[in-house]
Amino acid sequence: MEARHLRYALALAEHQHFGRAAASLGIAQPPLSAQIAALEREVGERLFDRTSRGVFPTAAGTAFLDRARRALAEMSGAVTDAGRAARGESGRLRMGFIGSALLAPLPGVLGRFQRSRPDVRLDLREMGSPDGVAALIAGELDVAVGRGAPRGAGAEGLVTAPIGADHLIAVVASTHPFAGRAEVGLDQLVTETLVVAPGDQEPAVSSWLRSLFGSASSPLDRAASARDIHTIIGLAACGVGVGLGPDRMRLLRRDDVWFCDVTPQVRLPDLQLSFRAADRSPVLAAFLDVVRANCREVGSRLDEVLARHPAACSEGVSPAAAVPSPAGAR
Structure with a gap:
C-alpha cells in the first residue's frame, strides 16, 4: 500500500464519482477504478458502494479513510520535520562554556541564535576549560568555549577559533x-x-x-x-x-x-570556540553561521581554520562545505 492509494481513496470519497475523482487526480478513470479495486483486495474489505447515484464509502471505508487522512497528515509532517532538521531549525545544541564567556560574546550569539532557531533546544553547561574539551572530544558536547587552545588526546580532531581577547x-x-x-x-x-x-x-x-x-x-x-x-x-x-x-x-x-x-599589561590566553571537525550537524552549522554574523572577525578566522584543518577536509568534503551554512541562518 502506497501513499497514492490513500490519496485515490480520499479523492473518490470526496467526489463520489470515479470520473470526477480521476479528473481531480489528473489520471484516467480506468486506472483509478483498478487501483481502488486493488486497494480493497489488499485491505480485504469492500471500501466503497458503487450505486447509480454515486460512489459512497462503506462502514469499513469510513474507518479506513479516517486513518488514511491521519496517515497522510503524518507523512506530510514527517517531510516538513525532515526539512526543518536538515536546515538546522530543530534539534539540540549542547554547549559547555566558562563563566566569563557569558559576559561577552555569548549573550549576543546565544540570543540571536535562539531568536532565529526557537525550536532548537539549547543544552548549556558551565564547566572549566579542560572539562569542556574532554566532553567535546567524547561526543557529549557539540561546542565548547574555553580559554586557551584545547590539549590532549583527540584535540587534533577539533576545529578551534579565537572568539575573544583579554588582558x-x-x-x-x-x-x-x-x-x-x-x-x-x-x-x-x-x-x-x-x-x-x-x-x-x-x-x-x-x-x-x-x-x-x-x-x-x-x-x-x-x-x-x-x-x-x-x-x-x-x-x-x-x-x-x-x-x-x-x-x-x-x-x-x-x-x-x-x-x-x-x-606591564599581560594578555591572557584567548577565549576559544571549539567543535569537532567531522561534525556535519545542521544545528551546529546554523550556530556557526550566527557566530559569523554576530562576530564578523571571528567568522573570517573560523573559515581560515576550517580551510586548513585536515579532518574538516576529509571524506571528500571541501573546506567551504565542511560546515555548511543553512539557508536563512542569518
Whole structure:
C-alpha cells in the first residue's frame, strides 16, 4: 500500500464519482477504478458502494479513510520535520562554556541564535576549560568555549577559533590600598593574598600566571581559589585578597570593588570556540553561521581554520562545505 492509494481513496470519497475523482487526480478513470479495486483486495474489505447515484464509502471505508487522512497528515509532517532538521531549525545544541564567556560574546550569539532557531533546544553547561574539551572530544558536547587552545588526546580532531581577547586586571575591595589606582604592578602583587581560578579549572591561565611571577610564584601557592569571575569579585569585595582575572570582569562593576590594570599589561590566553571537525550537524552549522554574523572577525578566522584543518577536509568534503551554512541562518 502506497501513499497514492490513500490519496485515490480520499479523492473518490470526496467526489463520489470515479470520473470526477480521476479528473481531480489528473489520471484516467480506468486506472483509478483498478487501483481502488486493488486497494480493497489488499485491505480485504469492500471500501466503497458503487450505486447509480454515486460512489459512497462503506462502514469499513469510513474507518479506513479516517486513518488514511491521519496517515497522510503524518507523512506530510514527517517531510516538513525532515526539512526543518536538515536546515538546522530543530534539534539540540549542547554547549559547555566558562563563566566569563557569558559576559561577552555569548549573550549576543546565544540570543540571536535562539531568536532565529526557537525550536532548537539549547543544552548549556558551565564547566572549566579542560572539562569542556574532554566532553567535546567524547561526543557529549557539540561546542565548547574555553580559554586557551584545547590539549590532549583527540584535540587534533577539533576545529578551534579565537572568539575573544583579554588582558589581566586586578579587583580589590573599595577599602583596599589599591582602590582608586588606575594600575598596579606585578611586583606589588607578590606580597598580596591573591584570588584566582583554580589550576584544574583553568590550567592555561594558571600556567600563564606562574610564568609571570617566575621564581616569586609563592603568592599563587597560597592563593584562594574561586571557580568563576563572580566568586573572584565576591571574595575581593570581602577583603580576602586581590582578585586576578580577565578585563571583561569590568562588566560586573559594583560599588564595593575597584578594578585596576596590571602592569606591564599581560594578555591572557584567548577565549576559544571549539567543535569537532567531522561534525556535519545542521544545528551546529546554523550556530556557526550566527557566530559569523554576530562576530564578523571571528567568522573570517573560523573559515581560515576550517580551510586548513585536515579532518574538516576529509571524506571528500571541501573546506567551504565542511560546515555548511543553512539557508536563512542569518
